[in-house]
Amino acid sequence: MIVASDFIPFKYSSSIEKGVFKWSAPSNIALVKYWGKKEHQIPANPSISFTLNNCKTITELSFEKKSVASDEFSFNLLFEGQPKEDFKPKIQKFFERVVVYLPFLKDYHFMIDTQNTFPHSSGIASSASGMSALAMNLMSLEKSLNSEMTDDYFYQKASFLARLGSGSACRSIKGKIVEWGNHAEISGSSDLFGVEFPNTVHSSFQNYQDTILLVDKGEKQVSSTVGHDLMHDHPFAERRFEQAHENLSKIKSILEDGNLEDFIKIVESEALTLHAMMMTSMPYFILMKPNTLEIINKIWKFRSETQIPVCFTLDAGANVHVLYPESVSEAVLQFIKDELVGYCQNRQYICDVIGNGVEQLK
Structure with a gap:
């Protein structure tokens, strides 16, 4: 080791x-x-x-x-x-x-x-x-x-x-x-x-897309460093750490077999759990904004109506990462333009995709 x-x-x-x-x-x-x-x-x-x-x-x-x-x-x-x-x-x-x-x-x-x-x-x-x-x-x-x-x-x-x-x-x-x-x-x-x-990794996850919706571009009122430290005395910390191990085991299998339905469940649950930890720490705080929740509900409604495997995740902030396979990118991008950009600050969003890591430049 x-x-x-x-x-x-x-x-x-x-x-x-x-x-x-x-x-x-x-x-x-x-x-x-x-x-x-x-x-x-x-x-x-x-x-x-x-x-x-x-x-x-x-x-x-x-x-x-x-x-x-x-x-x-x-x-x-x-x-x-x-x-x-x-x-x-x-x-x-x-x-x-x-x-x-x-x-x-x-x-x-x-x-x-x-x-x-x-x-x-x-x-x-x-x-x-x-x-x-x-x-x-x-x-x-x-x-x-x-x-x-x-x-x-x-x-x-x-x-x-x-x-x-x-x-x-x-x-x-x-x-x-x-x-x-x-x-x-x-x-x-x-x-x-x-x-x-x-x-x-299953072919479903090749060239996976991530469109980042810029809901709030201001500085977070609580830094990630402070947020991490609040887990030391958190009442739900130990169970959360166990859950992360369990979810990593599940997502390992999902990445291998390509089950997009289960992928969506784990990824969205993890995003909401992250923010639940913030809301239940002492002191407690909320980094999501009203438009974050509006976007989440719009994604749920769109997925339910179309059966298109699009989901969201969040980092420690208000912005929403919209994740989806390359095969449905045309439909999802149209949905984003039609229904989600209005919730973004200055209608700004960034289209990204899975990459390979660092690169040395000349």
């Missing part, structure tokens, strides 16, 4: 004075939700997600060796071409968490230049894509210092590092469907990093 100390390098075989790397990393949408964590970003329950394709972060990392040794981290940050001071504390905290695994961090000055392909203020969580893109760049630098590094180790450690920046970021590294967290039925699963779903 792999443990965290396996990612601490013994020594480096090469040196590099300066350079630049550039990676894109996607967001992801969980089917079985992760909600609640232990120390060191360890999940309280396993989760599984679709990796997205179009909603991603592109990060360029320039680095140059310091002329004078220093025990401080040195970096500048640009977001979409402009200095972004309010992002810097999160990067500082990330560096502090990972420096034991990347001991070269204090040897260089870094310029982090990052941008999203989706509007930053859209209400789509960018921490997963942002932290996974940064982790890939840092691993590219470490691979330059250790040319013997295997590809398996490279991607596994990148997922491990991304998790320390944002838990769900470990699911954005590699694979169309990624599982994170120890689970008895998922080969190679770990609390330390995400793993590509190891089994054959």
Whole structure:
């Protein structure tokens, strides 16, 4: 079994004075939700997600060796071409968490230049894509210092590092469907990093579509970090963690056999359970908006009337992810345009599809 100390390098075989790397990393949408964590970003329950394709972060990392040794981290940050001071504390905290695994961090000055392909203020969580893109760049630098590094180790450690920046970021590294967290039925699963779903996926889930309805683009009144922490004393926490294990077992079989009816039941139940945990914590809070509920009811009505296998899921916010097979995309997109966009802020929505994970850019 792999443990965290396996990612601490013994020594480096090469040196590099300066350079630049550039990676894109996607967001992801969980089917079985992760909600609640232990120390060191360890999940309280396993989760599984679709990796997205179009909603991603592109990060360029320039680095140059310091002329004078220093025990401080040195970096500048640009977001979409402009200095972004309010992002810097999160990067500082990330560096502090990972420096034991990347001991070269204090040897260089870094310029982090990052941008999203989706509007930053859209209400789509960018921490997963942002932290996974940064982790890939840092691993590219470490691979330059250790040319013997295997590809398996490279991607596994990148997922491990991304998790320390944002838990769900470990699911954005590699694979169309990624599982994170120890689970008895998922080969190679770990609390330390995400793993590509190891089994054959039914053709029904190839090119699965995700249209994201931007219901509310404002900042959440409760951060995900606070929400996770509220699970520590939650009256229903233990049963929820058991339920996540059970639902992951079920969705594993569903992804293999292509049962869309059962897929819909699990995915929608998981979305509502996530928000039920928020509404029953102390203090309690509601992140759904009235238009979120209007959209859900419209989807239920449309599915009942047409028998088209379209469903919704939610992250920790008000936006609605509409999930459906590629084979019904024409009918579902027409339904979205006719009946759902009116509930979106400024009628905005984003069409996405299952993707393959990170990509190095020139």
